[in-house]
Amino acid sequence: MSEKDELFDKKVECPVCKHEFTTKKIRSSRLRIEKRDEDFLNHYTTENPIKYNIFVCPNCGYSSWESKFEQIKGDQIGIVIDNISSRWNPRDFGGIRSNMEAIETYKLALVIGMQLECTKLELGNTCLNIGWLYRLDKKREEEKRFLILARDKFIEAYNTESLSGTNMDESKLSYLIGELSRRIGERETALSWFNTCLNLTSTRLNPALDSMAREQWRKTKDEE
Ligand SMILES: [Zn+2]
Known part of the structure; x- marks a missing residue:
């Protein structure tokens, strides 16, 4: 099966700058799980869909989980414009992503998530996905670094946050x-x-x- 069949372009409007762009998604009907690691990383016979979970606006740099991309509020938009867009060198992550490019998208989302004071659970999840992508790339040291970050954020979440309304x-x-x-x-x-x-x-x-x-x-x- 070629990558062309698995992937499709999704059209997105950036809630920060109103720019329209496309980003790749994997057809869920094509996904076949090969195995699952004990920390819930799914391995697929196809491309791994975690590579496309983060949407990145090529125009202003706003980056977030697909599920939260449109939820950004007024005062948060100002934070992104001041801290991210002003320093953004236009880059397009809308094509087929390598693992390293996917990691970059999560790191962008992590920086923005910290500035927008996202929950520890969400930040932990972002770090965990970075760790997983390093695992898929067999970069053990970097994987470990991000599993530690994820684990520490999850402990904070467990001790201080309500998990209701989350998938945890x-x-x-x-x-x-x-x-x-x-x-x-x-x-x-x-x-x-x-x-x-x-x-x-x-x-x-x-x-x-x-x-x-x-x-x-x-x-x-x-x-x-
Ligand atoms: Zn934008």
Whole structure:
């Protein structure tokens, strides 16, 4: 199957500068999952759709998750214009993206997300996707650096933010913090978060997650 068949152009209007541009998306009907890592990175037989999750306006530099791209509000638009657009060298990420280009889009979204005071959960997710893209590119050191950043943001989210209205709950998040801690070699922290996960009532109601947490707890123990 050629890349031409998988990808299509989506037309987007930038909510900051009103410029119209196109950005690639992958047809979901073409997606075939090959395997899933224990920290939820899906590998595909096709291009990985995470490469196209971030929309970047080529005109003003505004970059954000597709799901949030249009949600930017008035005062935030001012922040982007002052801090991003004024320094933006026009660049177009609307074509087929290499992993490195995809990483650049997430890094742009991360900088803007921090300025717009996005939730720690969202910033953590952005860092996690950067880590995943480095994994797909077999750049282990950079992957680890971003898994640490993601893990730390997720701990802050777990301790200080409401997860309602997100695709995350306490069980899944505590499991993920455990698994990221395991991957960066912090065994004690990993075991403690897997225990947190296993002690939650909500985990007992989610048998698949419960067994993943047990399995990864055991794996962490065996790594002694
Ligand atoms: Zn724009």
